[in-house]
Each structure stands twice: as C-alpha cells, then as structure tokens.
Amino acid sequence: MTAIARRSFLATVGAGLAAPAILRAQSRSKRYPIAFSTLGCPAWSWKQILEAADRFGYAALELRGIAGEMDLPKVPELSGTRLAETKKDLAALGVVVSDLGASARMHEKDPATRGKQLDEGRRFIDLAQAMGVKYVRVFGDKIPEGEPKEEVMKRVVEGFQTMAAYAKPAGVTVLIESHGDFTRSPDLVEILTRVGSPQFALLWDAHHSFVAGKEKPADSYAQLGKWVRHTHLKDSRPEGADRRYVLVGTGEVPVREQVRVLAGAGYQGFYCLEWEKKWHPEIEEPEVAFPHYAKAVGAYLAEAGVEAS
Numbered sequence: 001m002t003a004i005a006r007r008s009f010l011a012t013v014g015a016g017l018a019a020p021a022i023l024r025a026q027s028r029s030k031r032y033p034i035a036f037s038t039l040g041c042p043a044w045s046w047k048q049i050l051e052a053a054d055r056f057g058y059a060a061l062e063l064r065g066i067a068g069e070m071d072l073p074k075v076p077e078l079s080g081t082r083l084a085e086t087k088k089d090l091a092a093l094g095v096v097v098s099d100l101g102a103s104a105r106m107h108e109k110d111p112a113t114r115g116k117q118l119d120e121g122r123r124f125i126d127l128a129q130a131m132g133v134k135y136v137r138v139f140g141d142k143i144p145e146g147e148p149k150e151e152v153m154k155r156v157v158e159g160f161q162t163m164a165a166y167a168k169p170a171g172v173t174v175l176i177e178s179h180g181d182f183t184r185s186p187d188l189v190e191i192l193t194r195v196g197s198p199q200f201a202l203l204w205d206a207h208h209s210f211v212a213g214k215e216k217p218a219d220s221y222a223q224l225g226k227w228v229r230h231t232h233l234k235d236s237r238p239e240g241a242d243r244r245y246v247l248v249g250t251g252e253v254p255v256r257e258q259v260r261v262l263a264g265a266g267y268q269g270f271y272c273l274e275w276e277k278k279w280h281p282e283i284e285e286p287e288v289a290f291p292h293y294a295k296a297v298g299a300y301l302a303e304a305g306v307e308a309s
Helices: 003-016 046-055 082-093 111-131 149-170 185-195 206-211 217-227 255-264 286-303
Strands: 034-037 060-063 096-105 135-139 173-177 200-205 228-232 235-239 242-246 271-273
Touching: 034 286, 046 060, 046 082, 082 111, 096 111, 111 135, 111 149, 135 149, 135 200, 135 228, 149 173, 149 185, 149 200, 173 185, 173 228, 185 200, 185 217, 200 206, 200 217, 206 217, 206 228, 206 235, 206 255, 217 228, 217 255, 228 255, 255 286, 271 286
Parallel strands: 034 060, 034 271, 060 096, 096 135, 135 173, 173 200, 200 228, 228 271
Antiparallel strands: 235 242
C-alpha cells in the first residue's frame, strides 16, 4: 500500500467506523490544562490509562507507548476497527490526546537507518491524522562525536523538512523536542528557522533546557516562545554523577517558575508531565507521581491565573 493510500485508509477507519464505547459518558468537574505522558505508566493497559486520566483530573494524554508497545501504530486500540471505539472512549471522558511521541531521529546518516526513521515519522503522522491529533514529536537527537556540527544540523533540518512536507496535507504539525544534543535555545532557533514550515514547531522540555542547556526559564521562552506548542515538565536533583527524577516541587528544577513563564506569555497548550518510568524504573510509581503532579501543578496554574475549564 502506498503512503497516500495508507493515509486515506487510516483516516477512513478513524472517522467512519463505529464500535461500542467501553466507558460511559459522564458529567465531569473542571480540569486544568494538564497532561501526562504514558511513558510514566509503561505497564498499564489502555483502560487503566483512561481511568487514571479521569480519576486524577487530567485533560489530556501524550501517547508514548501503551502496555509495553512503543510503536503506536501497532497498538491494538489504535488500529483497525478498534480505533473508532478508542476515540469514543476519549470523547466520553472529555480527555484529548495532546500528541503522539515517535522515536524517529533526524540526525541519522546511514541511508538504511535514516530511511527507517523517516518511515516511522510518516506512520505516526498517518496515525495522528486518523485520530485527529494535532502533533507528532520527532527527535533531532544527537550530534555524533567526530562529525562536524554543521553537517549534522543540515541533515536534521532536511529530515524535518521532509517530515513537515508529509504532515501538511494531513493537517498535522511535527514537533522537535528540546532533547539530547539539541537543548540549547540558539541551536533550536536555528533549526526551527531553517526548516521554515508552519507544520514544524517545538515541544519545550523545560527540564532539559534548564538542566542540560543551563538556561533560565524566562530566557529560554524569550527565544523559543513563538514556536512552543507543547511542553514536558518534571523535577530532578543530582545523584552521584547523574540526576534522579523526583516528584515536582521536591527537586532543583524551577517548575513553578516554568509554569509562571508559560502562563504569563499566554501559552494555550498542555502542561505535560513526562515521568520517565519506562527508562528509570526505580522512580516512584505512576499511582504516586500522577496525582501528585495534578495537585502541585494545578496549584501553580491557579497561582499563575490559569483557570480550570
């Protein structure tokens, strides 16, 4: 099946098929614009994820793996006839999907490896179109040791130009995350400017900009704000030569200030917890981290003048 035919098929499945919802529509209390990434609950089923979002007062979900499957187009609830049922379940709870998190890396040079990265990006864009999701996150990722930075930057820019062009007819925007070797605002501004597409914007991982990029929240946002469409928020503190992720408000990362900067600038997206339980199994369980974040960041948002809706 060609990419265009596959996209058309997925869109038809997502829009046209009907299936009984597993969850009942219900009235709900107002919620702050908070989300959590499913990276924080790697063992949970789709039903557990939905129930937790509803129970803890989240307005959105960032999909980054479900029940151990990181390749989202292969998740049963997101494919075939079950996709329409999944969309009904989300609507019944008033929960939206903020974005899909792909693992594709635009720095890759080897033609075969690079081809696989681009194919993954396209498949995630197809799924986002079928689900009615606005954003797909794709990594810039690395500047390989020994390779001139400008050569890597050129390759990353070309990769994102390819992704943005593919995303345009799907009505999807591709996001680069401040992550890996691309956490400093000047580098991100250069990539965002050189790609130069309305289908390309930024997922601001405010933790990485502060910890790895050594930037104050207001300074990062002053440079990057016009491109920010989604966020990752989390806290950490030093542990030996590394850092340990900790519950928001108990570490060294100025999450309250990051929220204040975003809210003060009129940011309209979601304030998303990226609790990296998948990669760091030693940190607190999602049953602890998710409600804690909802309470803490809800308070920060109220303090910043953001109202629940």
